[in-house]
Amino acid sequence: MSKRHITAFFAPVARNKKPRLDLSSSIPPSIHPGYPFPIASLPATLRFSTRPKQDTDGGEPKSSADGEPEEIGPLVLNDKPDLDMLHFHPFLHKELARELYLFLRRELPFYRVTYKIKREGIDTTVNTPRYTSLFGVDATSIFHPDTGVLLDAKTKLSAKHGYATCAPRPIPQCLRSLLEHVEKRTNSAYNFLLVNYYANGSDSISFHSDDESFLGENPTIASMTLGSTRDFVMKHKSLLEQKLSLPLAQGDLLVMKGTTQSRWLHSVPKRKEAGPRINLTFRHAKTKAGTANYYRYNVGTGPVYRWDEEAGEMRIWTDEREKRKEDIGKKEEGEKVLEGDS
Numbered sequence: 001m002s003k004r005h006i007t008a009f010f011a012p013v014a015r016n017k018k019p020r021l022d023l024s025s026s027i028p029p030s031i032h033p034g035y036p037f038p039i040a041s042l043p044a045t046l047r048f049s050t051r052p053k054q055d056t057d058g059g060e061p062k063s064s065a066d067g068e069p070e071e072i073g074p075l076v077l078n079d080k081p082d083l084d085m086l087h088f089h090p091f092l093h094k095e096l097a098r099e100l101y102l103f104l105r106r107e108l109p110f111y112r113v114t115y116k117i118k119r120e121g122i123d124t125t126v127n128t129p130r131y132t133s134l135f136g137v138d139a140t141s142i143f144h145p146d147t148g149v150l151l152d153a154k155t156k157l158s159a160k161h162g163y164a165t166c167a168p169r170p171i172p173q174c175l176r177s178l179l180e181h182v183e184k185r186t187n188s189a190y191n192f193l194l195v196n197y198y199a200n201g202s203d204s205i206s207f208h209s210d211d212e213s214f215l216g217e218n219p220t221i222a223s224m225t226l227g228s229t230r231d232f233v234m235k236h237k238s239l240l241e242q243k244l245s246l247p248l249a250q251g252d253l254l255v256m257k258g259t260t261q262s263r264w265l266h267s268v269p270k271r272k273e274a275g276p277r278i279n280l281t282f283r284h285a286k287t288k289a290g291t292a293n294y295y296r297y298n299v300g301t302g303p304v305y306r307w308d309e310e311a312g313e314m315r316i317w318t319d320e321r322e323k324r325k326e327d328i329g330k331k332e333e334g335e336k337v338l339e340g341d342s
Ligand SMILES: O=C(O)CCC(=O)C(=O)O
Pocket: 194, 196, 205, 210, 223, 232, 248, 266, 267, 268, 279, 281
């Protein structure tokens, strides 16, 4: 029998604590005149996967030779009229989804857009009941890969015409790698990424469909959930008895395709008990009208919000560099007045 020192019996049990997935990166942050501040990058080695690393052998995904599929496939949801969806449950494993949620909430600029519409002939102000953000440009233009300058997709010449009401900005590195992974797994191309942040159950999106003509006929839209679970509620536009409620959980990806947008409406209704959630939608807009529409409703002209870790909430972000410039201006003005006084 081995002899153990008496103190060993009282020592805390050493738990095999897994280090947190570290998303810090040595890649410089993404910068662009359209970003209010630089947007942190993700590590180049980050592997988007439904399976955590410990499920893999030497960092490589399990192959089907191990008797396990490399990635968890989607559930097919087409058992209702005109419904054509895939539900990846999950698409990203829980640990990655959680860290990505915290990263994006901390690093992205957000907006609380207000806009005016005519409702039944009356001018009405709408306050968007959630935080939003947006990156991308429609298929008629591209961003120069080095300078971020907007170019015509065909001629590769400067493309300002048609964007008078908005300032399109490229998808930052941290979202581009995720977009490319979603493109691969859903077999579709996307040029827009819309971000929704629902701070709590009072934030919501009402019934609508993403069936604008600038998305083309029967668009494919992929929608990712990070953070808390929310109910995704759908109803058929004309078959009123056809309804569906789908809880979307951390790391899920819902792909809406075929006639889903033209025949169904979807919403994320208010829920008393719901926690914070980020939703990312990956879309492909064909025309400049799409770009103008998306920037109007997801960026707008109001203040920028940024996550405040200490306050534990989104706060209006002020550009310290601008403030400093203003302060210097005021100081110089004051000095001139003093000089004039003597
Ligand atoms: O948050 C969601 O799951 C839905 C978002 C949505 O419908 C939209 O952005 O159009």
